[in-house]
Amino acid sequence: MTDKKSVRASMHIDVWVECPNCESDINLRDEADTNGHNHDEECGVLMQACPNGEHWSEAHQNFSVKGVVCTQCKHEFNVEGLDW
Numbered sequence: 001m002t003d004k005k006s007v008r009a010s011m012h013i014d015v016w017v018e019c020p021n022c023e024s025d026i027n028l029r030d031e032a033d034t035n036g037h038n039h040d041e042e043c044g045v046l047m048q049a050c051p052n053g054e055h056w057s058e059a060h061q062n063f064s065v066k067g068v069v070c071t072q073c074k075h076e077f078n079v080e081g082l083d084w
């Protein structure tokens with residue numbers, strides 16, 4: 001019998017949008033992409049993306065992050081809805 005080792009898995013969750021002004025790819029969970037704003041803290045990006053006790057497909061219709069500012073061009077926009 002071989003002695004098999006176990007390892008832990010790790011999951012990385014990024015939530016991407018494209019700037020409607022300059023088409024930069026923006027990770028809503030990375031302050032470096034959102035002009036220094038922590039949208040996870042303000043809007044619960046992760047909690048909205050991975051909701052507790054709700055069907056994801058239904059919850060994602062209501063996914064909303066307001067006032068995202070693009071680091072590249074400083075354009076401000078809202079995010080409505082989440083595809084995955």
Ligand SMILES: [Zn+2]
Pocket residue numbers: 019020021022023024070071072073074075
């Ligand atoms: Zn931009």
